[in-house]
Amino acid sequence: MKSEALVEGLEPLKFKDLPKVLTSDPEGARKVIELMVQGTKRARAVIWNTFKELEEPELEALSQDFPNPHFLIGPFHKYITASSSSLLAQDQTCLSWLDKHPPNSVLYVSFGSLVRVKESEFLEIAWGLANSKQPFLWVVRPGSIEGSEWLEHLPDGFLESIVEGKGYISKWAPQQDVLAHTATGGFWTHNG
Secondary structure: OHHHOEOOOOOOOEHHHOOOOOOOOHHHHHHHHHHHHHHHHHOOOEEEOOOHHHHHHHHHHHHHHOOOOEEEOOOOOOOOOOOOOOOOOOOOHHHHHHHOOOOOOEEEEEOOOOOOEOHHHHHHHHHHHHHOOOOEEEEOOOOOEOOOOOOOOOOOOHHHHOOOOOEEEEOOOOHHHHHHOOOEEEEEOOOO
């Protein structure tokens, strides 16, 4: 089955793990992507919000397809304040929760604005976080769990198991501020 096959160069990701673009006009979406690629090839240079040591193999591969000069100027997340252009209201109180934790002690978990998970996956994540004994800030976007509006599928006793600052669940967080916070020591994301 193709969906179970590993994505070459992105192991251990499988094809089923990649985001899907849901559109009623796949040909139109393909044309937009083609125009973006053509525009990038014609550009005098490409600016990337990254640095060589972070994505060296990927940058080498891109330079084969896009021979124009590449300027690596990132990452910016520690230097630029969070954008207020978010479509969802950002929970600023999570920052004061982070303030109560020592440096590099909190795992930040966020799967972004598009990812949807099955109830079984949601429960695995929940119990994995609770059993990790690691402080965590978990963004659970409303509607991101199939068949649920928000936290209805959390098992009985889960919220009580993360008391005393062990865990914080937010509908949406100011991601750049969270990533730049000294308490944030890890980031678990879908990497989209």
